Amino acid sequence: MLTVDYESKVQLLHGFSNKTRIQILECIKDDEKTVSQIVEAIQGNQSNISQHLACLKGCGIITGRQEGKYVYYGLRNQRVRDLLTMIDVVLVDVESDIATCENHIE
Template sequence: MLKVDIDTKMKFLQGFSHKTRVQILESIKEEEKTVSQIVEELEGNQSNISQHLACLRGCGLIVGRQEGKYVHYRVRNQLVRDLLTMFDVVLEDVHKDIACCDSHID
């Protein structure tokens, strides 16, 4: 397994570091959706969601496909879906011990 450098890895992992991005990933994990569908579903605003989508695209986690004036986003591939599933599996196992780490260091 060819190891990718740590900075590239961090860019990749940033995709999972914000609630909105994770919610987007979950939302399009099984079926592609347009930006406006995602905006509506997450009750976000267009600009903000669009920025998070750009981030996820940059992380390689999602891909978009233009169709007329709509852009449909979907999770990149099965491996990424598997990773998302694995989060749930590991988290369920670990769940009971999470307490501090309030999304920051203290």
């Protein structure tokens, strides 16, 4: 049986709790991209995207690989890719409940 470290679990889930971070994860889900490619794909601000990439990297969700003057960002592994897919699957089941939920804590 796995021991649950709730603080680590919260930190991991924090990486998935922001629209921009989710957009970044979806953008690099199938292949690595540079910051410039991510900025262009999601129409974001480079400084903001860089901060979110640092968060995702710090949480261990993504990796960065230096090649020349560019850093290529990608998902850490197949399990992260599978988790993104599973989030989509669960969302289909609960989407109508989420839309009517009055108890969201921000």
